[in-house]
């Protein structure tokens with residue numbers, strides 16, 4: 001059974017164990033949470049950099065394609081405006097347009113229309129019957145605004161090739177500044193989508209080329225239905241409207257609902273922008289699986305640590321219990337030893353020092369007195385006519401009487417160095433270190449009176465009460481204990497001889 005102190009110590013140790021295990025678990029979990037969050041932000045930073053690089057590549061690609069096509073348009077317009085639309089000029093222009101179309105893969109066709117929209121020159125192999133482009137949006141806009149410059153129109157399906165194309169147009173003006181027609185370069189939508197197909201954007205990534213007016217020109221993943229599709233209400237367009245181009249933002253796609261990290265860039269000075277986006281979920285797939293592995297490992301480790309902690313706490317409790325039992329056993333043993341020691345040194349009947357103890361202490365005190373030159377006295381005390389008492393009251397009463405007399409003598413142990421002892425039988429002794437013979441005689445007299453004052457009857461002596469006779473001896477330099485005892489004994493004999501109930505100091 002554990003005592004309160006042991007219980008408290010065991011509880012404190014168990015508490016410390018729990019605290020240690022708890023802190024270890026918290027440190028581990030805290031560190032791993034921090035590591036996971038850091039890895040996540042590193043991963044997202046890498047995705048940000050990737051989408052910016054992709055957007056930059058798309059921007060350069062689109063700008064080059066448009067710049068090259070516009071350069072051709074500018075040349076064609078300049079030639080027609082300078083040289084007119086005579087058959088020779090148109091033939092040369094058409095040759096030039098065919099050469100340019102072969103050289104520039106983004107071109108689906110080049111055309112020159114007169115002010116009525118009729119085809120004057122074109123890069124296509126043959127004229128489409130009754131072809132007239134006066135109904136096209138770009139034609140109407142140039143007709144209305146001669147200073148419109150380069151127009152990039154919404155994608156249309158080409159009447160000559162059937163391909164999806166983006167029309168780039170410039171107005172042709174007559175020498176008087178009036179509208180004289182339109183030069184058209186058709187950019188193939190698939191020129192862009194083929195390039196976009198080669199970009200590494202993952203499974204859920206998306207890229208797009210769009211007009212700032214708010215419609216799509218090309219996109220990956222591609223579907224013909226996307227081409228020309230309005231972006232109205234989409235977060236992509238809202239982001240462009242709100243933050244402009246040149247930003248990287250997290251956007252939920254209006255097309256497929258996937259959340260992506262989008263990098264948006266303006267294509268030169270054209271009313272176009274490109275957007276490159278990678279799925280946030282997909283980008284974090286590896287991080288997520290790593291995190292799951294870490295969480296499982298952490299949980300396992302925490303479980304292991306908890307089990308070890310519980311085991312440790314149990315061991316601590318057991319050890320403390322064993323320690324307490326050991327301490328109890330040790331204390332019991334010490335008590336037993338003290339009892340045995342006391343028993344070995346004390347007299348069983350009177351409780352005074354026994355003869356062995358008396359001899360040891362007297363030898364010690366004699367040595368001290370001799371060494372330090374201090375006084376020492378010995379009293380030998382004998383009960384007078386004790387035989388009568390025994391005979392009168394029986395041996396058991398004699399024992400009780402002996403105990404009372406011993407207790408009285410013990411009361412004169414006024415100093416820790418004093419020793420009251422049972423010298424033998426009904427003979428008792430008192431060692432008085434530091435006290436000379438005269439003072440010791442005074443004490444002896446008081447002892448004698450104190451015993452008499454007990455009033456123990458001893459009728460056959462003819463006296464009022466039981467008495468003692470005391471022989472006092474003063475230690476002399478070089479006395480042996482035996483010599484000191486012998487002189488005390490001689491003095492006791494004198495006290496007896498002169499009628500008992502007396503004190504005698506040895507000569």
Ligand SMILES: Nc1nc2c(ncn2[C@@H]2O[C@H](COP(=O)(O)OP(=O)(O)OP(=O)(O)O)[C@@H](O)[C@H]2O)c(=O)[nH]1
Pocket residue numbers: 349382383384385386387388390394395396397398399402424425426496500
């Ligand atoms: N009850 C009891 N008596 C004891 C004990 N030890 C010694 N005695 C008795 O003490 C008595 C000593 O007797 P004696 O030596 O003749 O001396 P006395 O009768 O005291 O007479 P004086 O010494 O001459 O005065 C004996 O009767 C012993 O039996 C003890 O432990 N108990």
